[in-house]
Amino acid sequence: MRKLIMLVLCALATGCGKEPPPQKSGDDAAFEKALQQQFLDAKPGTVIDIPPGKHMLQRVLTLRANGVTVRGAGSDKSVLSFKNQISGPEGMLVYGNDFVIEHLAIEDSKGDGLKINDGTNVTVRDVRVEWTAGPSKDNGAYGIYPVKCKNVLVEDSASIGARDAGIYVGQSQNVVVRRNRAEKNVAGIEIENSIRADVYENTATDNTGGILVFNMPDLTQHGEHARVFKNKVFANNLGNFAAKGTAVASVPAGSGIIVTSNPKVEIFDNDIADNRTANIIVASYFITNFADKKPTEGYDPYPKSIYIHDNRFTGGGDAPDGLDWKALKVSMFGIGGHFPDVLWDGYVDTKSLVDGQYPAEQRICVKNGDVEVLDVDGPNKFANPKVMKDEFHCELPPLAAAELKAP
Amino acid sequence: MATSRALLRFLPASLALTLLVGCAQAPQPVHYFAEGKPEKLGDWHLIEARDGKLVTNSGVVPYDLAMPLFSDYAHKFRTVWMPKGTAAKYDAEGAMDFPVGTVLTKTFFYPLPAGASRNDKAVARTYDTTRDFAAGTAAEALDLARLRLIETRVLVRREHGWDAIPYVWNAAQTEAELARTGDAIPLELVDDKQAKEAFTYVVPNENQCASCHDTHVQAKRIEPIGPRARHLNRDYAYASGTENQLDHWAKLGYLSGAPAAAQAPRDADWHDAKAPIADRARAYLDVNCSMCHSPTGPANTTALDLRSANDDLRRLGVCKPPVAAGRGTGDRLLDIVPGKPDDSILIYRITSHEPGVMMPELGRSTTHHEGVELIREWIASMPGNCDA
Secondary structure (H helix, E strand, O other), X not given: OHHHHHHHHHHHOHHHOOOOOOOOOHHHHHHHHHHHHHHHHOOOOOEEEOOOEEEEOOEEEEEOOOOOEXXXXXXXXXXXXXXXXXXXXXXXXXXXXXXXEEEEEEEOOOOOOEEEEOOEEEEEEEEEEEOOOOOOOOOOOOOEEEEXXXXXXXXXXXXXXXXXXXXXXXXXXXXXXXXXXXXXXXXXXXXXXXXXXXXXXXXXXXXXXXXXXXXXXXXXXXXXXXXXEOOEEEOOOOOOOOOOOOHHHHOOOOEEEEEEOOOOEEEEOOEEEXXXXXXXXXXXXXXXXXXXXXXXXXXXXXXOXXXXXXXXXXXXXXXXXXXXXXXXXXXXXXXXXXXXXXXXXOOOOHHHXXXXXXXXXHOEEEEOOOOOEXXXXXXXXXXXXEEEOHHHOOOOOOOOOOOOOOO | OXXXXXXXXXXXXXXXXXXXXXXXXXXOOOOOOOOOOOOEHHHHOOEEEEOOEEEEOOOOEEEOOOOOOOOOOOEEEEEEEOOOOOOEEOOOOOEOEOOOXXXXXXXXXXXXXXXXXXXXXXXXXXXXXXXXXXXXOOOOOEEHHHEEEEEEEXXXXXXXXEEEEEEEEOOOOOOEEEOOOOEEEEEEXXXXXXXXXXXXXXXXXXXXXXXXXOOEOOOOEOOOOOOEHHHHOOXXXXXXXXXXXXXXXXXXXXXXXXXXXXXXXXXXXXXXXXXXXXXXXXXXXXXXXXXOOOOOOHHHHHOOOOOOOOOOOOOOOEOOOOOOOHHHHOOOOEOEOOOOHHHEHHHHHHHOOOOOOOOOOOOOOOOOHHHHHHHHHHHHHOOOOOOO
């Protein structure tokens, strides 16, 4: 009888013994071996075809060659699933120049979905990276993740469920991110420490924050010069499920577009709606959760030369995330009210002021009809917040388009 | 693999032995392949299983490192061979500058636990290496009756640079076959108290080899990691007697320009409780982490530099926020918090053995408990805090 009870208990509780790893079918094993071999043998000109079907893989696909194309039959047809991954952590890890990946999906990798390191001339087209269980603490950090690359094009792609940023371009130069879809990530699209980036005609919805332009200390290069335009950024109100300690853990749910410490950002001609903390946030490094830690020398923690103009705003700012923000909203605008479309954390680099203002080319300018700016007075812990408009009324020269130059 | 096992099963044991011995007589000299990937490890004539031993060919010199990389508690048998009349140029910091034609091997194996037979999954989790070597060979030949060979990785220096070629040993333990796409082998670690831990031993594929050995991410060239002066500078039990490895290599003509061993850098022995904790911890991080976490390595995206030579505390991770850790933070805010190992991301990541969280990202499926303890002790001993 005791034995029987134990058996039943064991059947109920999976903790009674280590579950064996999921078996892979012989077909999957043979497919993986052949595919791995193609990645090992790839050389300039190689095209690796991913046939239609859902292919279960156990090991990261690592590519170390220039001039390679990986091509599927469509991002809903050719699926590389890493649900049973034992070695990684990425789904695909690429070290190579002149790399093209298109028309396929990468699902459920333990770490980042597609990481491309130190590549020049990188194209990601019609690639879907997805964690299929939806937002979860078990998801990998980045979906599509070119880092330290030059001439990066990410287009017609999608990232869903990343625990950090869906489409994340870091420490790169000459970047175009267009016509993509980012959903259910902590950050939908993030440009970090990158130089000359165009982000346009993307749709970012149901993320914690829609589109982020961040500049962080310590990294291999400082970011500057990003244009964010013609995007649809709406209803990014997903609860933040990032791991504490990551930069995006400080992003309040309900953020449309956030600029943090990044100089030279132009935000225009976007449709921004129903992001319930704020449609646009302009912030310094001090408002992040690293605020009490000392950033390194040579890093400018203040956002400068920011130009917001000609966007279309609807709704938003009506139910901010976090007690401080909620209290602030209610006290200033009432229960049924809402924040202005632009929030600014209020940190000023006093060393750069000339006659109490930044020099003209360093200012934060908002020329967007009736749009107002709320200075939340972060330096004084929200003691003296105020709504402003004229103070931000200025123009900056338009930024040049990013160009994908040949090296 | 199946053929040789079947052959053994159907032949009288004595005859099988005769055949094996017969095959292995009159050893050929080492064969350096200037290109290509031979199907069998034996094609190189560097090391071979013969008479119950894994033996080295003439001119193939075994070596050991003061601070090995952790690889799921596997023991390692390393060898170096260079063409006649060539020598590696000494380098005080980096890998020795080896001549074209150099072939390094690293054989991963486990001692067998008492009572377990070779075909079981069970392998011993032990630091005791005294039983690894065949009687009368000092530390020059492995005793195959007491251990299980898993894989041998070959690093060969060719005209265009280094190539990494993985081989996996067959069940009969007679030969290792080319395994370019790697392998996954279910094993079970058994410690001396009979505690068991099942895991999958992952043999890396060729490109994964490079994920660690490519220490200059932009140059995209792979290099040996282990044979650096600071790791080689220790005694080895050669059949001819125990001698410092740097001195021995110089005497053989395998190393030029080296100072006397006493003048060469030397890493702390991480097992030596008398050595300062910081020295042991830094040696551990250097060997296990700095192939990626250096200013030139693939993890230079993260601003974390774990080389012994780094003396910038922030870049060492002290009070440094993570950059791209994702769930690897384990909800901790900073890489290293002095005095607080449990608040340090570094400890969380080296303790985990889950892909996506664990560090290093590759090369292990289990936790190195003793290594974690070492780093914990070091962080706990650090003065100061991260309050601004």
